[in-house]
């Protein structure tokens with residue numbers, strides 16, 4: 001009989017293991033899954049070990065990656081293989097893969113996003129060919145296998161976790177990390193947060209209709225202009241609200257109106273397409289402001305950060321999201337709310353709200 005995976009393996013930014021553990025404990029309880037998280041501090045991942053009677057596929061399906069905040073990747077996994085012999089790391093891996101009864105179209109070897117584990121790159125490179133050749137010979141690596149991908153998550157030279165991902169419910173970048181190039185002319189590194197948010201929240205095929213040069217946007221807390229730069233790059237006209245100075249080159253585009261006003265009280269002269277906000281303030285204060293915009297409604301879509309300097313980050317995020325969902329619901333406004341801890345986010349998460357017509 002095939003060996004069944006009973007673990008759910010989630011990657012996260014190192015330092016956010018407690019937040020991800022609290023999130024999955026909360027969410028699994030809601031979908032009736034029983035298990036416990038295992039997470040070492042700063043390890044960049046959480047293992048959710050399920051009750052022996054529960055196959056991990058169920059929780060993986062019930063709580064898709066796009067509905068999780070602090071997870072970068074979501075995999076169905078087998079317990080880690082430990083103490084792999086130095087002279088033969090492959091046999092145990094291959095035997096487990098074959099025993100699973102699954103075949104795969106690709107093999108990704110990954111490590112947590114920590115400096116120590118990045119040092120395992122040499123080992124992974126050396127193993128790649130022999131591993132793929134052996135898996136092919138054993139029928140576990142094939143041209144067509146339902147889009148399934150095999151993940152080998154190395155946490156030490158002799159310790160690896162064998163895991164599986166399925167198309168449509170996984171991050172399509174190694175480590176679940178969107179690596180974006182900082183444009184030379186961007187006024188700040190923050191620019192990458194908004195660019196990544198669009199990649200994550202707006203399907204590529206919808207960009208021409210949802211991010212285009214017929215649109216108008218407001219950027220609250222805009223200076224020096226990293227987010228405004230992204231909106232301008234899409235051809236939008238932007239109201240940039242901030243007391244601080246905006247980048248000269250960006251202002252020279254003629255697409256930006258800089259208003260030295262308070263982003264929490266400013267109102268747009270007409271209904272806009274986009275609201276973006278990167279103001280550092282209390283999360284609930286930002287939620288209240290965004291709620292006013294959406295109830296009015298003064299915009300169709302919004303992307304904003306919730307800054308999380310506190311210890312219990314999941315509790316704060318969950319409180320904020322619940323409050324926003326409830327108030328929009330009470331106002332009779334249908335909206336899709338999503339929230340992710342993006343790669344370019346640090347002590348913050350990014351929320352996307354799209355009004356549904």
Ligand SMILES: C[S@@+](CC[C@H](N)C(=O)[O-])C[C@H]1O[C@@H](n2cnc3c(N)ncnc32)[C@H](O)[C@@H]1O
Pocket residue numbers: 187188189190191220221222223224225226227228241242243244261262263264278279280
């Ligand atoms: C993190 S920075 C924004 C960086 C910007 N998104 C970028 O990419 O360059 C936060 C900005 O919010 C502004 N800010 C803080 N409180 C504000 C308020 N009440 N109204 C408008 N701007 C505010 C600050 O002046 C600061 O420039």
